[in-house]
Structures are given as structure tokens and as C-alpha cells.
Amino acid sequence: MAQLLLPFSDGYLEYLSDESRRSGTATHIAFPTCAEELSSIFNELETAGLPFTIQGARTGLDGAAIPQGGAIINCTAMDSFISLRRDSDGAFLLRAGCGVTLSALERCLTFRDFPHSAWDADSLATLEELKDSPSLFWPPSPTESGATIGGTVAGNARGIYSYRYGNVQDYVFDPVYAGSVLSEMVLKLIPMPESVWGLAFFFESEGAALDFAREVHITANPSIAAIEFLNKPTLENIALLRETASRLQALPEIDERFRAMIYTEIHAALDDEAEDCASLLLDIAAQYGSDLDSSWALSGDSEVARIRIIRHAAQEASLAAFDRVWGGTSNIYAPGIDISLPGNSPRDELAPYEQALAAAGLGAAIFGNPGGGRLRICPAPQSIAEFEVAKSLIAQWKEGAPL
């Protein structure tokens, strides 16, 4: 076997950091392609007495992929689709390596095909069945499509569809570990709903947007798959990103008078159900003062993807804004925290956080699922002093200090 554990050199510098914009150090790095190689690397590490850090695609926001000395084990090359079966209910079960990215999985599902040169006869037969089946998807969908499935599962990431489809663990079976690393797993694929709608509502008041989200949540309409909130700084960051990101340029510019957007996605078995749900959302949005003439509405999965992309851009735009101020500055990382809003009034529960930010003179991008009680706050420090304040605030919030 070729040497798997390589001495760290400048050619690998990018593996010292991740999307948190933190940076670490390492003496070695390895890129295993299968569980066997991974085990071999662990043996080498044990012999050498080296600590190690496991990496996926380094899209995490909390710095979990940052090495603290020792070796980096980057699993992105463990990206094979291994087999395909069906369970007793007919659901398709796809075994895949931990390094498969969500975008690669989505692409294969879209085209109903997978790299299958090493598949056995049963898998190939099942693949033919999949080609004749309705469109499928894997519900856990973190907004970062570059993430690996290993990272998604290990981090128990919650995508925008967790609102309807539940936890990532409900769609992962039969995990295989090499040492402490989840090396491969079986993904349960489910049929894409027949009718998919994407709706964006804009509000001149952030409070009205959050109240709208709460009201939609209270309806408990089973067709609602996602309710996502983006505040004004998030929309401003996306507007800046739009200048250079061609995929965002197909979207209309958002009027500056709007202070918040709510993205909702409808998944229904029938067109009539989706229309009824859209009508319900229209009525509630009107009740909370949304400008309906400025709303966006598309149907069909590929069309809806055009709007969905704006929610997916929220985090990227926030990091791009951070990089514009701090790009290349050492010892400064992008501050951010996921907060839980367990009550039934996201407006009231978010207010103390925003008041603390305002008192510190800090702007912040805030986005996420207020109906499901989870938002991400990304303060935007413009100076070292503000960075220290942001760090301090986040530390307080993590410790659950009274607000």
C-alpha cells in the first residue's frame, strides 16, 4: 500500500481551516479512499502516537474540522456509492461512503444514475428499478450542499426540511465505523412529493415576519416543508454576493424597504393540496402586512430551486461579508451561534439577543427556522474591539446567561 500518512507541507494549507474561518496546525495529512486505508492510517497514528482530526468537506461553522496539531484525516476521497437495495416496504436504500457530498448525491438522484462499475448484480437490478421509479430525495438537506454525508450525520445537521421530515438519524441506517470514524452508511431515499411550491414573502417589519412564521407554524399544515427567516443584514449580504454570484442573478433584486423575508416550501401529494396550502399562506401573509405583489412563487422542483437558492446563500453571504472585512487576518474567525427559541413567540424570544447586539453596536445576520425554534446569529464585527465583544456575547449565550 502506498504511503497514506503524508508529511504536512504548504500545498495542504487550506486543510488547516474551515468555514468558521478559524485556523490550526498539523504535522501530517492523509486522504483515505476506503475503510481499509482508514484502518491502516489509524494503525500508523497509534504507532507514532499522533493525535488526529477528522475532516469532511470543511463546511462546518463551529471549527470542528480545525486540526490542533498532529494529523489531519480528510475523508472526502471516501466518496463511492457502494450498493443499492430496497427494504421490505420498497424504499430504496443506498450505501455510500462518508465522503459523498450532498450535491453529488442530489445530482445522481436527479439523473437517476450512480457510478456503478463496482456494483453487484442485485444493486444493478435495483438501479434499473430506481430508473423507473418516481423522483427520489434524501430529506436531510443542510443548506451547504458541499457538505459530506459523513459530516452531515456526525454533526446531526438540521436542514431546512427537518421542519417536516424530522431528524437526519431517521434516514441513516447500518453505519460502519473504522476506528472512531463513520466510514460508510445506508441512506434511506424517499419519493419526491408530487407537488412542490416555493414561496417568498417580504415584510417591512422583522417582527411581522417572525409573527407570520409563528402563525404558519401554528397552523401545523402538513404540506409545509420549510419555514425559513432571513433578516435585513442577511438580505443585504446576499445582495452583495449577488453581484459576483451568477446563480443568484436570476433572482429579482429585493426592494430595500423590506426588513425581512420568509421562505416557505410546500410539499404535497396533490396539486390541489399545494394550492390550498399556498392560499392559506397568502391569507396569513396578508394578515401580517406582507406586500403580496412583491412575493415570489414558483412550482416544480427545478423552478423552486431558483428561489431556494437564496436561503442556501444566507450562510455563504454572511461569510463573504466577513471576508470582505477580515479576509486574511490571522486570529480572527467568523463569530456565530445557533440559538434555540423553544417558546411560541420567536419575535419576543429573539428580541433580547438583538437588544444585546444593538447595545454593543453590532450588526448581525440572522437566519433559520423560527417556527422550529432554531436561528443562527452571525455578528458582523467591523473592528477588533467589536470582534472581542461579539466573542464575549456568544460565550455568554453559550453558557445560557440570562438575557
Added chain:
Amino acid sequence: MKICVCIKQVPRHEGRMDSVRGVIDRSAGERIINPHDESALELALRLRDEMSARLHAVSMGPGFAEQTLRDACASGADAAFLISGSEFSGADIAATSYALSLFTADYDVIICGSHTTDGGTGQTGSAIAARLGIPFVGDITSLEACSENDLTVRCLSETAHSTFQIQLPCVLSPVSGAFPLRMPNIKSKLASKKAEIIRLCANDLGGDSGRLGLAGSKTRVTKILTQEREPVSPLLDADTTACARAIWEAVGERGIS
């Protein structure tokens, strides 16, 4: 002024071929508006708004192509027509342009997309113009001016930008992407679900039924060859170093130095 935009429903991805008839099986998979027709629809909407005109959308295809016309209504088309029936099935450019020329004969401006993602001849607009004996201007990048009698448009060629003043009636075709299609709002989207899509058969169009569909087509697909290839493109998704390494290895495997 009456404006007609011709749009087509296409498979989102490669459709399966009916190897017997040599045509695309349009019954399976997600179906979308031909992406190049979006620019045509938006140009038509802008012209409609500018001239306070009436905009009709027309499509020729199976019954489920109604959805594409509803989407056009959601974007702002005032009325929609579906030319449908077995007599139109399997039409090539000659038969398609004949049917569409029968429908569009009374319009002041007819707008088509640059080409489709399935047929891809890129000749529908010019063929309609030829049949109606009216001018055709393609590769339009902007609408400069319009009046009851003529339009001024800017076009892109391989070597230059040109500005044309065209007398009405005429046929126009914009560059794909030059006019990004506006986003429907929830009110127009819901209204489009209840919009009447007027169905037209061969009798409604008049003309010579022998010039429609497969019977009226001048070309036949006699053989379909499937290109053997890897099922999934090796799109590299990793970070820069890993991508560079993968490219280096792929080049090496192919013996390229």
C-alpha cells in the same frame, strides 16, 4: 397591438427516445418550459407593458403542456392557447412552423425562443416568418424603442452589435438569457391555476391537415444511436487541492503528459 409568444414544454433532463417513431417520449420525468423561451416570454411581457398590448402565449404539444402555459400566465400572459392533438404529433420544423403560422397569422409581433433544448433546430421563428412573408430578426439583446408601426431592437452577431428598425408585423427571437424572466407573485401564481387554457385542434387552425404532424414533416429520424458514456459526469466537488489532484490523476490515467 397583439403579441404572441411561442413557448414549448421540454423534459428537464434528457428525455427517453421512442426508438420506433424516432421522437422524444415526453410522458415521463419532470417537464419545464424550454429555458430559452423564458427570454422570449420576458421580451413579450416588456413589449406588452410598453405598448399596452395583449399578450397571448401559444404552445404545441400534449395535454400536459398546459402547465407550461399556466406558468406563462403566472408571469403575466393575458391568454394561453394549446395546439394539441394526435394530428400534430411528431412534427418537424416544417410541420411545426406551418401549424404555428396558421395560428399567428393575425398577430403584430410574434416572439420565439432562440432554440429548444430537445429539438434544437433554432429555426422555428425564422420559418414562421418565411411562411407568413414577414421580417424576422434574431439574436436580440435589447428592445430600444417601439411604436404602433415599428420596433427598434439591438442584436448581437459574432462580429458586431447591430440596431434594426423593423416594420410590423414581424417575428423576433431574443438571445437566451438576455431578458431574465420576471418572478411570478403568489396572487398571479394562484390565479394561473384557474386560468382557461384554450385548446385548439387541426380543424380550429384551418389549413391543410396533410401538412401537420408526422404527415407534414419533411424529415424523419431513421436511426437513433445511444452514445456510450459514463453515466455521471465526473464533476469535481472537493476543495481546490483535491480537485487539482483528481485532474492530475485523470490526465495521467489517459497517458497525457
